[in-house]
Amino acid sequence: MIIRNVTVIDGTGAAPITGAEVVVTDGRFSAVRRATSGVRADGDGPVIDGRGGHLIPGLWESHTHLSGPALSKPEHERVGHITQLLEDFLAVGVTSVVNLGGPLDLEIQARDHREKISRPTAELFFAGPVFTGIKGWPVLDSVERASLGYQIDNADDAYRQALELADKVDFIKCIYDGEPGAPDKLPFDALKAIVAAAHDKGKKVLAHIHHRSELEEAVEAGADGIEHAFLPDDARSSAEALDVAAMLAQTNTYYCPTLVTWEQLARNGEEGYLRELADDGIITDADIPQITARPIYGRPFPRHSAEGSRARFDYAMETLGVMHDAGVKIAAGSDVALLMPSPPMALVRELQLLARAGVPMSGVLTAGTRHAAEKIGQDATAGTITENAVADAVLLDADPLADIAHLVDRSHHVGTLRRGEPLWNRSLPGA
Template sequence: MPQESEAVASAEARGPATYDLVVRRAHVFDGHQTLAGLYDVAINGQEIASVSAEPLRGGQEVDAAGGWVMPGLIDTHIHVYDVRSVSDPDSMRAFEENELPEKLGLFLDHGITTIKSVGDPTGGILDTRAGIAAGTLTGPRLLATGCGITGRDGHPAATVFSDNPWARERFTGEVDSVQQIRDLVHHLADRKVDAIKLLSEGACAHSGGPKYLWRNPAFPDGVELERLPLDLLRAGIETAHDRGLRVTVHTTQQAAAREAIEAGADGLEHGVTIEPLTDHSLIDLMLEHDITYTPTLWIDDAHPDARRNLKRVADAGVHIALGSDTFSGRGLFGANTLEEARLMVAAGMTPTQVLAAGTSGASRQCVRPDLGTVAPGRRADLLVLNTDPTADIGNLRDLSTVILNGELVIDRRQVH
């Protein structure tokens, strides 16, 4: 049953006051569940002011006509900059001027109101974040880790960027000592990143650890890598936590996932993809440590075990966050996020579970409790859909209106 204290505003709020914007007569998926009946959702400034079963008045109104309102989608695993074309200052500037604005707009076109960059050049992505916040760039809310931190000659430095040394120095932070990883985390924290991303599988020798052959369609023969040494992994996580930053760790194997969790990680990027998840005690460990699991099926669905592993952890009650691992050169920004949602349902999650993973679950992963829920006091990032996404995840594509920070940024009502 809906939580009345969250769903319905006070009697005073349902009175004659006029709100800045009201979405009228909508079914509501609030980020956790579907509320019973039809509601008006009122916005003042950048926040939701009321979710009311009674009609409300707004200076601006959107008639949902019995459609659906839900929180804007959050994609927690994005690579914004084009890793193929950015290879020197001129090509980076050209990307930022000629390609970046369109890519950011595509997210909004598809209902993604927040993205989390997890491995873009630190200076460039933080400037992009500042431009969006200042209004000089139009795009979704942008959260960023800055460069991904890996071991010396680790992934993606020795894989994606093996022939691009200029980008390698900017997209990745390679470390080979405890002091180096501590210094780099402090540097990123000083620059006000939103989180830290470490890459476990790909580093200098892990004492006694097994070799790992990294495979990807772009590298069919594989690249031999080893896991990030445990002392560096621990030091990076400890330092980030000391600075108040959440840490997610790139893993694909059970052994690496266990090591990351035991070292104190808050979440797993990819999780377990290249092998079946046979160790139930690892799932118990995820639950015990309150881990968030980001499956990235859009990139990892080629691995036959990725879907089954996601179903196992979701059925066990592990927190799931939507993240597509979108990057330039494949698919379409924004559309890839919706494809990720479809693949999660194909893996056996219900549409409601996937919607939660892309809203309240993703906001939890990003430590942004102001996002991902339709409730008074939360950020007014909302989607208006013509049809029910809890019945068919494909209905996310039947998008009428996108509201970001209380402002209508996409309005397709005229064509319906």
């Protein structure tokens, strides 16, 4: 199959290729080139006219939680619930979803089920149980939540368990926040041991942090990615962001700020917030009563205060543009969808917020594609439209580099390619 008459934004950071065509063979991009004379090459298959649209890599959600919410469902419905969410992600152009922790057996079942059904869904990548301290987040005192994490208090156990887990998952996640020396905080030596074990197995490690000091220690331990915007020591100064940016850029450590999480936790119950989301195209008026009826609405989150969340959100919004300019590799992930209509729309809001934080649109696209794939150790072509890459892409009818609305507004989505299978929202010549 050839998709012709498109501008290709390939996800590598290279300049767009205008007047281009892409060739898809056996579910991969076999050529990305300037359009030929219009005569179909032997073996290239049918020709589809992209009508001057813009072809971008399929989007990635690099930090979400599917299996946790699924545990609230009856056991026989859990795999189906995750599968439906993967279908929902694909419907908004998200072709790959990274699940940041959950019961290993449920995640394996969900992946196996997804590969057996005939309906297309987003690809699933997962971490399995997270590493945390004794009764640390997210396990705490709950017997029901025990399958969400390994509770670790020493380096030897950490190394052994990480070696065993690494063979079963796509990457490893550690929760590294809390008071130093407290039982519920993963010890620093254990974090280093987990990184060493994962790297011995060729797997990446992502570290959930809270304060700047935890970010710095996680980088020192060798973590490959930092999850969540950090809480600064002095929110009035951008110096901390510059220092952190230099460290992340120098060590090639990915940074996933999850802006939408801190926005939701900071503004939960705030008059006018849902109206603002509606005006921004994230929710509809019909969504508002359903969201306000949720048990979490207007109530404090058990782990993070509204004040602390506001500080993290505001500081990240003020400094992310500077961090991008300093060479930090930003990845897009939403974490939670407490006040969003769905997890896919939480990622859409994250992309919107990244643009508002001063990340240029080229950087927003890279954050939602290539950097998200690299963060968990996928091959160099993942999240790109390049030769031999998996043929995941989104066709838009307007230039996303010109306006974030052209990416987040579904009316601009012509359709999606999933492993070379076209899922068009509207008819195209030759389709």
